[in-house]
Amino acid sequence: MKRSLSLLVRAAIVSCLGLGSAACSSNAEDPLDCPTIAPPAGAPKLLGADCDPLVPTQCGYPFPSNVWLEDDTSKPTGKRVAFGATTLPVAAGHGPLDPEWWAPSDGFSPGQPALTHLPGATITGLPTQDSIELSLSDTSPTVILDAETGERVPHFSELDQSVGTEADEERALLVRPVVRLADARRYIVAIRNVVDAGGKPITPSPAFLALRDGTASCDASVERRRELYGDIFARLEKAGIPRKDLQIAWDFTTASRENNTAALVAMRDDALMKVGAEGPEYTLSMEEFTEEENPRIWRRLVGKMNVPLYLDAPGPGSSLVFGDDGLPKQNGFAEYEFVVHVPHAAKQGQKLALIQNGHGLLGSKFEGGDGYLGELANRHGYVAFSVDLVGMASEDVPSITDALVTDAGAFRKSVDRQHQGILNSLLAMRMMSGRFVKEPLLQVNGESVIDPTQRFYRGDSQGGIFGTTYMALSTDVTRGLVSVPGMPYTMLLDRSTDFGPFFLFLKGAYGTGRNIQLVEGLMQMLWDRTEPNGYAPYIRENMLPGTPAHDLLIHVAIGDYQVSPLGAHILARTVGAKNLAPVNRTIWGVDEAPAPLSGAAIVEYEFGLPEAPKTNTPPKGEDDPHGKVRALDAAYSQSNEFFRTGVIKAYCEGACDPE
Numbered sequence: 001m002k003r004s005l006s007l008l009v010r011a012a013i014v015s016c017l018g019l020g021s022a023a024c025s026s027n028a029e030d031p032l033d034c035p036t037i038a039p040p041a042g043a044p045k046l047l048g049a050d051c052d053p054l055v056p057t058q059c060g061y062p063f064p065s066n067v068w069l070e071d072d073t074s075k076p077t078g079k080r081v082a083f084g085a086t087t088l089p090v091a092a093g094h095g096p097l098d099p100e101w102w103a104p105s106d107g108f109s110p111g112q113p114a115l116t117h118l119p120g121a122t123i124t125g126l127p128t129q130d131s132i133e134l135s136l137s138d139t140s141p142t143v144i145l146d147a148e149t150g151e152r153v154p155h156f157s158e159l160d161q162s163v164g165t166e167a168d169e170e171r172a173l174l175v176r177p178v179v180r181l182a183d184a185r186r187y188i189v190a191i192r193n194v195v196d197a198g199g200k201p202i203t204p205s206p207a208f209l210a211l212r213d214g215t216a217s218c219d220a221s222v223e224r225r226r227e228l229y230g231d232i233f234a235r236l237e238k239a240g241i242p243r244k245d246l247q248i249a250w251d252f253t254t255a256s257r258e259n260n261t262a263a264l265v266a267m268r269d270d271a272l273m274k275v276g277a278e279g280p281e282y283t284l285s286m287e288e289f290t291e292e293e294n295p296r297i298w299r300r301l302v303g304k305m306n307v308p309l310y311l312d313a314p315g316p317g318s319s320l321v322f323g324d325d326g327l328p329k330q331n332g333f334a335e336y337e338f339v340v341h342v343p344h345a346a347k348q349g350q351k352l353a354l355i356q357n358g359h360g361l362l363g364s365k366f367e368g369g370d371g372y373l374g375e376l377a378n379r380h381g382y383v384a385f386s387v388d389l390v391g392m393a394s395e396d397v398p399s400i401t402d403a404l405v406t407d408a409g410a411f412r413k414s415v416d417r418q419h420q421g422i423l424n425s426l427l428a429m430r431m432m433s434g435r436f437v438k439e440p441l442l443q444v445n446g447e448s449v450i451d452p453t454q455r456f457y458r459g460d461s462q463g464g465i466f467g468t469t470y471m472a473l474s475t476d477v478t479r480g481l482v483s484v485p486g487m488p489y490t491m492l493l494d495r496s497t498d499f500g501p502f503f504l505f506l507k508g509a510y511g512t513g514r515n516i517q518l519v520e521g522l523m524q525m526l527w528d529r530t531e532p533n534g535y536a537p538y539i540r541e542n543m544l545p546g547t548p549a550h551d552l553l554i555h556v557a558i559g560d561y562q563v564s565p566l567g568a569h570i571l572a573r574t575v576g577a578k579n580l581a582p583v584n585r586t587i588w589g590v591d592e593a594p595a596p597l598s599g600a601a602i603v604e605y606e607f608g609l610p611e612a613p614k615t616n617t618p619p620k621g622e623d624d625p626h627g628k629v630r631a632l633d634a635a636y637s638q639s640n641e642f643f644r645t646g647v648i649k650a651y652c653e654g655a656c657d658p659e
Contacts, residue, residue, distance in 0.1 A: 358463025486567020
């Protein structure tokens, strides 16, 4: 399904071409006799149309772009996102995505790739994930420039390979930052010297040529943007990037920290105040096991906690309720389930720490209780507990799928529910270290088995991803293990075997890879309000209001099929983690350091697998190491030492290799 220019823009180009090539190449000071065409209602002011003629083959490209911003003094950045009525892709059988889903945003995601389309482009000479340093050099064909500091942003560039059946000339060009961009910051993307399969430079679009060379154009957007592009070209030239070689350039501004975090911080503060130091009230049921029936777990308690609700209903498909101040507003209370795993070690009367577990992709709170989580609890002395991450739990699959195939903006409802899900996780820890300490079923010899001062978090996969957000928000937990995690989702999705079924839904709805990449970028803008891309910079410094600093241990499986280590590397750079030496491989931008360490560290485990694809496609095979790290003795011991002491020690003989 190809999207092209709007009728307005096409008419303007045709009118220019009708005047002859000499007129189209005239100097800007020698204006053309162009027809007057009234812009459609609601069209972006800088364009006068819903599509940007800089990329005539794909409406909505280049993306993200400041042409989709308009003034709004009520926003922290002074801007709001305002797409045209027909800017965004059309889902099959439906109209274009509704721009109103993104209207609350005051900028674009600080993690998504820059998207454009240069028909016939190849990746010859572009910086890759193995040559990131090239992106910072004067010779890099692709550039991301911090417009405020003039510094270049490290990145790699690739052609979208997610739709394997597409011709190369149809594929989007993705310029992926490998660091999390700053909030409320303007960036400039510049592309030059990109060649086709024959080694010939790609010809810029007529609109960009007119802007670059100062020639006249009948396209209304060219004249509207002369001043803007004067500034863009001046900043690029100051950074040593001459305009004469440019094939396309544009600017975009990232959203503010408040845009991404204010709602969840307000919910946290309001809810914790209302439940107090004791946490939510609860009801409980119990199963008890002998060591023959379950060698790890003595008692499994399943309960319901009564928590402040900020959604219009507790279940899937619900949305946040907002007050007059624009922040989430409590809508009564709701009951959500939790599970507690009490190990056989508790029968000895020893004091046990609390460990909160985050479950995997669209899973449930019961994950790991009879396996790795129960083993950690019994071996090292923890009471383990979990809640469902509502919004990304098994019950949410139908509503997420429906959003993908009808209107991707409706994914906002899943993100709204994720707010409640993360809040429930925070409230569960408050309850477990508060009133639950007195729970009669956790008394041995007249004393509670819980030491409420020892509180930690661990999570794998999705539990590691959203565990990063949890660690930026928690006021009760300051040490956390995030295993096989990553950020942002736009880096992870196409490279994950888990995303395959959902990708088929997107392909059926949106048709082309260019549309799908745009939809993923739009979803990222919504997702930043809950996923680590919105929160990771505030884990160890510049913390969120009323929040302590946190320590983070990151475990990675090299060759992971489900969560690309590329995302974990971005997380490590964002939190200033050290790569624990001796290492299996160097990680660009992450310093190596021997144990013992404190603060934050990344530890990669090597499983002898073939190298992951160098494209945005998932690995193939049957030996996925994704779930292996958490069950290794070295991982158990290292995480326990970190939880108890804050020290990250080496428990592998040399670089971590299970063999």
